[in-house]
Amino acid sequence: MSEEEMIEGGGEGVIKKFLYLNRRAPYGSIYALESLEVVLIGAAFEQDVSVAFIDDGVYQLTKGQDTKGVEMKNFSPTYRALEMYDVEKLYVFKESLDERGLTEDDLIVDVEVVDAKQMADLMDEQEVILSF
Amino acid sequence: MAFEVDGKTIETDEEGYLVDLSQWTEEIANKLAEGENLEMTSDRWEIVNFLREYYQEYQIAPAVRVLTKAVGKKLGKDKGTSKYLYELFPYGPAKQACKIAGLPKPTGCV
Numbered sequence: 001m002s003e004e005e006m007i008e009g010g011g012e013g014v015i016k017k018f019l020y021l022n023r024r025a026p027y028g029s030i031y032a033l034e035s036l037e038v039v040l041i042g043a044a045f046e047q048d049v050s051v052a053f054i055d056d057g058v059y060q061l062t063k064g065q066d067t068k069g070v071e072m073k074n075f076s077p078t079y080r081a082l083e084m085y086d087v088e089k090l091y092v093f094k095e096s097l098d099e100r101g102l103t104e105d106d107l108i109v110d111v112e113v114v115d116a117k118q119m120a121d122l123m124d125e126q127e128v129i130l131s132f
Numbered sequence: 133m134a135f136e137v138d139g140k141t142i143e144t145d146e147e148g149y150l151v152d153l154s155q156w157t158e159e160i161a162n163k164l165a166e167g168e169n170l171e172m173t174s175d176r177w178e179i180v181n182f183l184r185e186y187y188q189e190y191q192i193a194p195a196v197r198v199l200t201k202a203v204g205k206k207l208g209k210d211k212g213t214s215k216y217l218y219e220l221f222p223y224g225p226a227k228q229a230c231k232i233a234g235l236p237k238p239t240g241c242v
Contacts, residue, residue, distance in 0.1 A: 037239050040195070040239045041239060043195075044195060044197065073191065074191070077189060077190050077192075078190050080189075081190040081192055081194070084201065084202060085195070085198055
């Protein structure tokens with residue numbers, strides 16, 4: 001948003017801490033894509049946004065997704081646009097990566113890998129948690 | 133809705149966005165621009181082409197705020213302003229330029 005718009009529109013805005021929790025595989029259901037769209041739309045409201053990936057949700061960020069067989073759009077490149085929407089706090093649950101034989105190097109964006117304690121603290125800090 | 137270019141039927145949704153993004157050609161862009169009462173000058177082409185590249189890379193049509201920032205980075209500071217973009221696309225750069233570029237309506241464009 002330009003400075004003008006911020007003064008006009010955001011002056012009295014309340015900033016809350018939002019956490020979007022992604023737990024499901026990217027394809028086979030609409031949850032991952034819907035979550036991503038909500039994050040992008042929400043970004044316009046200048047909230048304090050964090051996004052976390054747990055369980056099969058970690059697959060949403062894996063490199064080399066090929067969706068030809070499932071006839072869905074491969075929307076994984078869009079996660080790389082999050083930074084431009086000022087969504088910079090991405091967390092991935094270490095245990096979920098480990099269980100699936102994945103490491104940070106398998107992911108298309110820079111994330112912070114967190115353990116159970118850190119993930120619990122992160123959730124504790126939030127004012128709003130939306131789970132997908 | 134639909135229109136014809138080169139004997140091919142091009143379908144658009146109720147707001148005028150292409151249904152099949154892969155159908156896009158420069159000629160179709162000209163036709164879509166006509167519908168917006170805009171002439172495709174080189175400045176407008178620059179933004180439309182930029183949007184197509186952006187979509188290619190990120191699979192998303194950017195919100196105005198993001199478009200402005202990205203244009204500023206890529207095409208120069210003087211072009212990365214809402215003023216410049218709104219002069220080219222008076223009804224909203226994201227909306228009009230995306231439509232002409234054959235992209236879906238920007239996410240977050242309500």
